[in-house]
């Protein structure tokens with residue numbers, strides 16, 4: 331098992347600069363089938379900020395999980411290497427646990443821990459969706475935070491308060 335997996339990763343390596351199209355396609359299919367019911371594929375900074383604002387006011391969030399772009403950049407912040415990222419995602423979706431999770435505390439508070447969706451997927455499907463997550467999104471968590479802080483009136487003072495408080 332372990333051996334087959336590393337062979338899979340090695341095959342993808344020569345194409346590192348431009349992601350393997352077939353894996354990307356496969357990963358996206360898995361996403362649509364098994365993840366998109368809860369994770370939207372992409373949500374803009376403005377939309378995410380608006381939801382946070384409403385949630386702070388006590389409203390129920392209109393989504394069931396953090397958007398995938400946010401999740402992917404957050405996980406990449408903790409697991410920057412492709413191989414570690416893929417390992418983490420595969421493991422997490424199969425056996426999610428608060429202690430393992432790197433999502434912000436607010437995500438767990440709002441949505442609870444993710445169900446073990448990966449248990450219903452094959453190794454290949456998990457590998458593909460994790461690969462897709464790694465390559466689908468540009469930018470970094472740091473850039474995303476900066477955009478939150480630097481946005482809007484008041485020169486960012488007090489903006490992103492929620493994000494900062496949660497970073498511990």
Ligand code: HEC
Pocket residue numbers: 360361364365366367368369394395396401405419422423426427430431432433434437438441442443444445447448459460
């Ligand atoms: C039933 C809803 C649901 C589905 C379906 C779902 N997720 Fe999630 N996911 C969540 C929630 C809620 C969180 C935030 C709490 C957490 O991290 O456990 C989350 C968080 C995550 C995280 C971040 C984990 C962390 O905290 O570090 C990853 C990675 C992830 N999901 C991947 C996936 C992938 C890949 C799929 C599809 C194969 C998927 N999810 C399907 C609800 C879902």
